[in-house]
Amino acid sequence: MRFELQARDNLARAGKLTLSHGEVLTPVxxxxxxxxxxxxxxxxxxxxxxxxxxxxxxxxxxxxxxxxxxxxxxxxxxxxxxxxxxxxxxxxxxxxxxxxxxxxxxxxxxxxxxxxxxxxxxxxxxxxxxxxxxxxxxxxxxxxxxxxxxxxxxxxxxxxxxxxxxxxxxxxxxxxxxxxxxxxxxxxxxxxxxxxxxxxxxxxxxxxxxxxxxxxxxxxxxxxxxxxxxxxxxxxxxxxxxxxxxxxxxxxxxxxxxxxxxxxxxxxxxxxxxxxxxVMPTRNARNATIFTHFGKLSIKSPRYALDESPLDSQCDCYTCRNFSRAYIHHLFRSSEITYHRLASIHNLRYYLNLLSSAREAILKGEFMEFRKDFYAKRVGES
Known part of the structure; x- marks a missing residue:
């Protein structure tokens, strides 16, 4: 195993972990x-x-x-x-x-x-x-x-x-x-x-x-x-x-x-x-809680029944690229197994992207600005 520390921004760190099954970029x-x-x-x-x-x-x-x-x-x-x-x-x-x-x-x-x-x-x-x-x-x-x-x-x-x-x-x-x-x-x-x-x-x-x-x-x-x-x-x-x-x-x-x-x-x-x-991303997904750049939303809420927007307008995941909030809402309310897959893909991709974005900010020396922007966006949904 090798760990290379590539950048610091105050105490925040970006690194590369090399293991036998491939490289892992940190934070991860x-x-x-x-x-x-x-x-x-x-x-x-x-x-x-x-x-x-x-x-x-x-x-x-x-x-x-x-x-x-x-x-x-x-x-x-x-x-x-x-x-x-x-x-x-x-x-x-x-x-x-x-x-x-x-x-x-x-x-x-x-x-x-x-x-x-x-x-x-x-x-x-x-x-x-x-x-x-x-x-x-x-x-x-x-x-x-x-x-x-x-x-x-x-x-x-x-x-x-x-x-x-x-x-x-x-x-x-x-x-x-x-x-x-x-x-x-x-x-x-x-x-x-x-x-x-x-x-x-x-x-x-x-x-x-x-x-x-x-x-x-x-x-x-x-x-x-x-x-x-x-x-x-x-x-x-x-x-x-x-x-x-x-x-x-x-x-x-x-x-x-x-x-x-x-x-x-x-x-x-x-x-x-x-x-x-x-376990929070997948456990919460199974219980209708979706993580987004703007806070959490409860996809079981009736407010999403006719909402044709993606779960998160700033997310690049498979779910957000292909399905609407209305459809995910329908799957959850119908107790369809596919709901668990699509919601879990989104929540996990959100978490992975969040840390990847934090890494990029550290490499650029902009983590403090990234951190402030993270909180500024989180107005919260229900």
């Missing part, structure tokens, strides 16, 4: 393909109608649905799905925990939400799953904390996350030394709630981690900011980013996990974040 939004697919879309849509160069898959769900041995036999996630771009896979730790898993020093014990069978995720087990998936970027197992949380629980989370990060790096370094995992890259995840001293502790410990095998030193390929968008306000999130992103190496990519609204993305870019993912 990664559509979420939990089961190895974006809901309602196939990979012709992803590549031709969206132009997405990297998407996110979910280790927990793919492990339970397919399994390590079957995934290896099927040639990994790229061959299995037919997607020629890059995959980032999360560790599955959030799902294991949120579905009732019990955390111990060794890992997370959980019951499958599918059949109730018992499973145990360790740092090494998670990486083994991701090797089978052949992920281009692999998130390691961390100990996520929902907010608000006690200081004792946050400290426990940081200590456990650092412990698991060291175990993960040692295991990954061993695979590399044996000629394996040559195209798989790993990111560590910073925890610490919204408190500066906790974030400093977590980030400094993770950035300092090294593993040496046969005289070769290994370190993390990138760093993620976790534990946000879990109950705190947007203002708390932004304040946390203000003191967290400077703690991360400037020559490596920075990934804000699970965030969020268009406003969240713009504000995080302004604070030096490079990579994002969130």
């Amino acid at each position: 939004f990664m559509p979420v393909g939990t089961q190895g697919v974006i809901k309602g879309l196939d990979f012709i849509d992803v590549e031709q109608n969206l132009g997405a160069k990297i998407i996110l898959g979910n280790t927990y769900h793919l492990y339970l649905r397919v399994g390590i041995e079957k995934m290896r036999a099927l040639g990994g996630l790229h061959k299995f799905s037919g997607y020629s771009g890059n995959f980032l896979t999360d560790s599955g730790g959030f799902q294991a925990f949120s579905l009732g898993g019990k955390r111990r020093e060794e890992g997370i014990e959980f019951a499958s939400h599918i059949d109730g069978s018992k499973h145990f995720f360790t740092p090494e087990k998670v990486l083994d799953i991701e090797y089978a998936l052949n992920s281009d970027i692999m998130m390691i197992l961390d100990d996520l904390v929902g907010l608000p949380a006690s200081e004792e629980r946050i400290m426990q989370s940081i200590d456990r996350t650092t412990l698991w990060a060291k175990q993960s790096l040692d295991y990954h370094a061993l695979q590399k030394s044996q000629g394996k995992a040559q195209t798989n890259n790993i990111f560590a995840i910073v925890q610490g709630g919204t408190t500066e001293r906790f974030r400093y502790k977590s980030a400094s410990e993770l950035v300092a981690l090294r593993s040496e095998v046969e005289g070769v030193e290994y370190e993390y390929d990138g760093y993620a900011i976790g534990g946000l968008a879990v109950g705190e306000s947007s203002e708390e999130m932004y304040h946390t980013l203000d003191f967290t992103t400077p703690l991360l190496p400037s020559h490596k990519p920075r990934y804000l996990m699970g965030v969020g609204t268009p406003e969240n993305l713009i504000e995080a870019i302004a604070r030096g974040v490079d990579m994002f993912d969130c």
